[in-house]
Amino acid sequence: MHLHHQAVLSICLIHLAAVTLTTAILVSNAREAVRLEIDASANSARALVLSTVGYALQQSSPSEVLPRLAEILVEPRHVNITLLDARRGVLPLRKLSRADEEPGAAPGWFVRLATPGPRETRIPIETKGILHGYVSMTAAPGDEIAEVWHDVASMIWIVAGTALVSALIMVVLVNRTLRPLDTLRTALAQLRQGKHSVRVGRGASADLTPIFEGFDALSQALETAEADRARLNRRIVELGDAERRSIAMELHDEFGPCLFGLKVKASAVARAAEANNDADLARDASSIQSIVAQIQASNSRLLTTLRPMAIGQLPLIDALLDLFAAFRKTHPAVDWRVDFPKLLPQTPEIVDLTVYRFFQEGATNALRHGRPGRIIVSLSRQETECGPMLLLGVEDDGVGMTGERNEGRGLTAMRDRIRAVGGHLSIDATEGGGTRLVSRLPMLISSDHPSLLQAAS
Numbered sequence: 285m286h287l288h289h290q291a292v293l294s295i296c297l298i299h300l301a302a303v304t305l306t307t308a309i310l311v312s313n314a315r316e317a318v319r320l321e322i323d324a325s326a327n328s329a330r331a332l333v334l335s336t337v338g339y340a341l342q343q344s345s346p347s348e349v350l351p352r353l354a355e356i357l358v359e360p361r362h363v364n365i366t367l368l369d370a371r372r373g374v375l376p377l378r379k380l381s382r383a384d385e386e387p388g389a390a391p392g393w394f395v396r397l398a399t400p401g402p403r404e405t406r407i408p409i410e411t412k413g414i415l416h417g418y419v420s421m422t423a424a425p426g427d428e429i430a431e432v433w434h435d436v437a438s439m440i441w442i443v444a445g446t447a448l449v450s451a452l453i454m455v456v457l458v459n460r461t462l463r464p465l466d467t468l469r470t471a472l473a474q475l476r477q478g479k480h481s482v483r484v485g486r487g488a489s490a491d492l493t494p495i496f497e498g499f500d501a502l503s504q505a506l507e508t509a510e511a512d513r514a515r516l517n518r519r520i521v522e523l524g525d526a527e528r529r530s531i532a533m534e535l536h537d538e539f540g541p542c543l544f545g546l547k548v549k550a551s552a553v554a555r556a557a558e559a560n561n562d563a564d565l566a567r568d569a570s571s572i573q574s575i576v577a578q579i580q581a582s583n584s585r586l587l588t589t590l591r592p593m594a595i596g597q598l599p600l601i602d603a604l605l606d607l608f609a610a611f612r613k614t615h616p617a618v619d620w621r622v623d624f625p626k627l628l629p630q631t632p633e634i635v636d637l638t639v640y641r642f643f644q645e646g647a648t649n650a651l652r653h654g655r656p657g658r659i660i661v662s663l664s665r666q667e668t669e670c671g672p673m674l675l676l677g678v679e680d681d682g683v684g685m686t687g688e689r690n691e692g693r694g695l696t697a698m699r700d701r702i703r704a705v706g707g708h709l710s711i712d713a714t715e716g717g718g719t720r721l722v723s724r725l726p727m728l729i730s731s732d733h734p735s736l737l738q739a740a741s
Contacts (some may be wrong), residue, residue: 291458299447306443311397314432319400322423325362330405332360333419337407346411350375353419362428366420389426390433398429464492468499480507517704522634525591532590539583547576592640600636601628601663604643608661611647618651619658628665631674632728638705639663639676639725645698646678646721654682654719665727676723684717 333353340352350367354375359365367375390398405421467484474482480503484496550572557565587593594603601624608622631639643661650656662677695711702709707725714720 291462292455295454295458296451299451303440303444303447307440310436310439311394314394314429314436315398315400317432318398318425318428321428322362322400322403322425325360325428326403326405326421326423329360329363329365329421330407333357333365333407333421337409337419346409346414346416347371349409350417350419353377362424364422364424366422367417368420369417370415390430394433394436395426395429398432399425461489464489464496468492468496471499471503475503475506478510480510514704514706517700518634518706521701521704525634525637528590532587535583535587535590539579543576543580543583547573547580550576592637592644595636595640596633599628600631600639601625603636603640604663607640607644608647611651615651618656621658621660623660623662623664625663625665628663628674629672629727634705635674635725635728638701638707639674641698641701642676642709642721642723643678645694649692649694650678650680650682650719654680654684656680656682656718666724670726672727674725674727676725677721679714679718679720681714681716681718684713684719 336353336357337349340349340356344352350369351372354367354377357365357367357377359377365377367377369375400423403423407419407421409416409418464484471482471484482503483500485500486493486496550569554566554569554573557563557569592603592607594606597603598606604624605622608620611618612620647659647661650659658681660677660679662675664675666673666675699709702723702725705725705728707723709721709723712720712722
C-alpha cells in the first residue's frame with residue numbers, strides 16, 4: 285500500500301475510533317441519565333399513588349377505592365400505572381396528553397441501549413385480609429429516551445461532522461504533501477532504466493527538499509560517472525583499433541616484402557634446378573614456395589582479422605557488400621538476402637569498424653553454429669530523440685542457440701564493443717527457431733561532409 289494511502293487510512297480509522305468512542309460515552313451517559321430520571325419519576329409516582337390511595341380510603345369504602353382512583357389519579361410522566369380491581373378487572377386511567385411536547389422517536393438501537401432494566405412496583409389495596417385489587421407501576425422511559433436522543437443525536441452529528449471535515453482536510457493535506465513522492469518514484473524508475481539525466485528539482489515541502497536535492501546530486505554524479513565510463517570504454521576500443529592497425533601495418537609492410545622476396549628466390553631456385561636438371565633442388569624449391577604461399581594466406585587472414593583493409597579505403601556500404609560477396613563465394617548454398625541502403629552519411633571510423641565487425645561476427649556465428657539455409661542481413665537509419673541511429677540486423681533460419689550454449693567470446697567482444705560506442709545488442713530466437721541479432725548504434729555523423737548529409741536526407 286502506498287504511503288499516502290496508509291496515512292489517509294490511518295487518519296480515517298482514528299476518526300472512526302473517536303466517533304465510536306464518543307458515541308459509546310454519550311450512550312452510556314444517556315443510559316445513566318434515563319435511569320436517574322426514571323428512578324426519580326418512579327419514586328414520585330409511588331408517593332403520589334400512596335397519598336391518593338390514603339385520601340381515597342378516607343372518602344370511600346375499600347371496595348370503591350380503585351374506581352375512585354381511576355377518577356382522580358392522573359398518570360405521571362415516565363410511569364405507566366395500571367389499576368386492577370378484583371371484581372371489575374382493569375380500570376381505565378386518565379392520561380395526560382403531551383403530544384406537542386414529545387420529540388421525535390429515537391431509533392431502535394438507541395432505545396435498546398439506553399433503556400434501563402425492567403422495574404415494576406405493586407401497591408395492594410387490602411383491608412382486614414381482603415384484597416380488593418392493586419396498583420401496578422412500571423417504568424415508561426420512551427419519552428425520556430426520545431428527549432435524550434435529541435441531545436445525543438445533536439452531539440453525534442457535531443462530532444461526526446467535525447471528524448469528517450478534519451479527515452477531509454488531513455486527506456487533502458497528506459495528498460498534497462506526499463504527491464511530490466510520486467515524482468520522485470517516477471524519477472527513480474527512470475534512473476533505474478539508465479536515464480541519468482533525470483532531475484526532480486526542489487520539493488514543495490521543506491522536509492522533502494533535502495531528499496530531492498540529494499537525488500539530483502546522485503543523478504548528476506551517476507551521469508558524470510556514466511559519461512566518464514563511456515569515454516573510457518570508447519577510448520579503450522579506439523586504442524585497441526589503433527594497436528591492431530599498427531600491427532596490421534607492420535605485418536603488411538614487413539612480412540609482405542619478405543614473403544615476396546622468399547617467393548622470388550624460391551622461383552629462381554626452381555628455375556635453376558630445372559636448368560641443371562636437379563630433382564632434389566627442384567623439390568626443395570617447390571616446398572619453399574608452398575610454405576611461402578601458406579604463410580602469405582595466413583598473413584592475409586590475420587590482416588583481415590586485425591583490420592579489414594576495406595575500412596578506411598571504401599565507403600561503409602561498399603565494404604559491407606564486399607564482405608558478403610566473399611561470404612557468397614565461400615558458402616554458395618546459403619540464400620543470402622542483403623538489404624542495405626545505397627548511401628549513408630560518413631560516420632567515424634570506430635562506428636564503421638563496429639558495424640563491419642557486427643555483420644562479420646553475426647554471419648560467421650550463423651554459418652558456424654546454426655547450419656542455416658537462409659541468412660538475412662539489414663542496415664537502416666532511424667531518427668530518434670537521441671539523434672540518428674543505425675539499426676543492424678542478422679537473422680538466420682538455422683537451429684538457433686540452445687539454452688545450454690553460453691555466449692561465445694566473439695559475441696561477448698562484439699557486445700562490449702557496441703556498448704562502448706553507446707549502442708545496444710539483443711539476441712533473440714525467431715519464430716522458426718533460428719537466431720536474430722539486432723543492434724542499434726549512434727551514427728555520430730560528422731559535420732564535415734554536408735553533401736553526404738543532404739544526399740542521405
